[in-house]
Each structure stands twice: as C-alpha cells, then as structure tokens.
C-alpha cells in the first residue's frame with residue numbers, strides 16, 4: 334500500500350523562530366506517526382533551521398520553489414544545489430500562485446522540474462484549473478495541457494520521482510473545497526494520463542495529492558478516495574492542531590483503506 338503524503342506549504346509565513354516553534358509542536362503531536370509520509374515546506378530563510386528541528390524525525394523538508402539553473406547571475410533566485418544543501422527532499426513547482434502572480438509558464442516549470450530531478454529533488458508539481466475554466470467546462474483540457482507541457486518529455490524513471498498535486502485554483506485559500514467526487518474525478522483522469530504514457534505499474538506508483546482548503550473537517554473524506562494519495566495543505570498547515578489532525582486522519586485512512594494500492 335502506498336503511504337499517503339501530507340505536505341504543508343507555509344507560503345510566505347513564519348520567521349525562523351516562529352517556524353521552529355511550530356515544527357516543535359507538530360513533532361510532539363506526531364511522534365508516533367509512522368504510517369504516512371510528512372513534508373514541511375517553509376520559506377527559504379527557515380529551511381536550515383527547520384531541517385535541524387526535523388533531524389530526529391521521519392518528517393522531510395521541502396522548498397516552495399527554485400530556479401532551473403545550478404548557479405549563476407540570477408539575482409534573488411535559489412538553486413537545486415542550495416536546496417539540497419539545506420536538507421530538502423522535495424520542492425513544490427508550478428504552484429498556481431507562482432503561475433498567476435509571477436507569470437510562470439508551463440515551459441519554465443518544465444525546465445525547473447527537469448533540473449530538480451537532475452539534482453535528486455522530488456518535485457511536487459501543481460496543476461489545476463481556475464473557476465472560469467471549470468465553469469466553461471475546460472477543467473480537464475486545462476489540466477491535460479499543464480500535464481503535457483510540464484511533464485511531457487519525462488521518461489519513466491524521471492516521472493517515478495515526481496509527486497503530482499491537483500489544486501483547483503478556485504479552492505486555494507478560499508475555503509471552498511472540491512467535493513471528494515470532484516477531486517477523485519480529476520485524480521483518476523490524471524492517473525489515466527500517466528497510465529497511457531508510462532503504463533500501469535509506473536502510473537500506480539505515482540502519488541497524486543489534492544490541495545485546496547484541506548482542513549481537519551474534510552480531509553478524511555477526501556483521503557478516502559482511491560486516487561487521492563495525500564494532500565498539499567496551505568492555511569491549515571500553519572496551525573499545529575489542524576496539521577496534526579489532518580496527518581492523523583490520513584494515517585487512520587492508511588490503516589483502514591484497503592482499496593488503495
């Protein structure tokens with residue numbers, strides 16, 4: 334059975350000391366958890382300190398973005414080597430806030446994914462449609478386009494190290510959540526795309542997370558769906574009790590959910 338992965342995206346919140354304080358409470362609340370994978374993605378400035386705080390745990394560290402070059406004259410950017418050096422295993426790429434606010438294209442995201450893989454970082458690649466696109470019944474087309482252009486040229490070995498995250502833009506930070514059925518519909522579509530390209534075995538191994546206003550009150554229902562392999566959690570990952578509860582719900586799901594392979 335695939336372990337569920339719960340990743341907390343702290344976005345542009347938490348100073349170093351606030352982050353360490355938060356992670357220490359999360360550690361205490363989750364010290365017995367072994368049945369699901371956990372990743373904490375703080376801002377760049379807190380990566381090293383959080384890495385240190387996570388040292389005696391199974392929780393992993395992730396970054397929220399990176400540039401697609403190893404080093405060079407790219408003022409303000411951060412490289413995969415630097416993320417590895419800070420202790421990261423994961424890096425979130427193609428988040429809708431990067432796409433919308435910083436005009437990141439599928440082409441750039443693809444280059445970032447390829448570079449992350451080259452340096453042995455697992456990219457958590459976000460795809461998802463806006464409300465207008467969903468209302469115009471274009472959700473599947475939009476997600477397929479992002480999938481094709483961001484991941485299209487990866488081989489089976491590379492895609493195996495990718496985590497996908499379906500994050501409908503209309504559900505991010507809005508309090509609106511996709512219903513478990515809506516989420517499952519898109520996740521099974523993504524699984525089908527993976528299957529067509531890489532075959533059953535590889536497609537079955539890839540984790541597809543759901544993100545968009547996941548909270549303790551809706552996480553168990555979402556995670557019960559067969560093609561949901563975890564969650565990318567924004568707002569609720571900033572509060573220790575909510576994050577602990579979401580992870581605890583996911584672990585219970587792993588214990589009882591025999592339908593997931």
Ligand code: PEP
Nearest residue numbers: 505506544545546567568
């Ligand atoms: C996110 O930023 O990836 C996210 C899903 O945010 P929220 O949980 O706050 O909707």
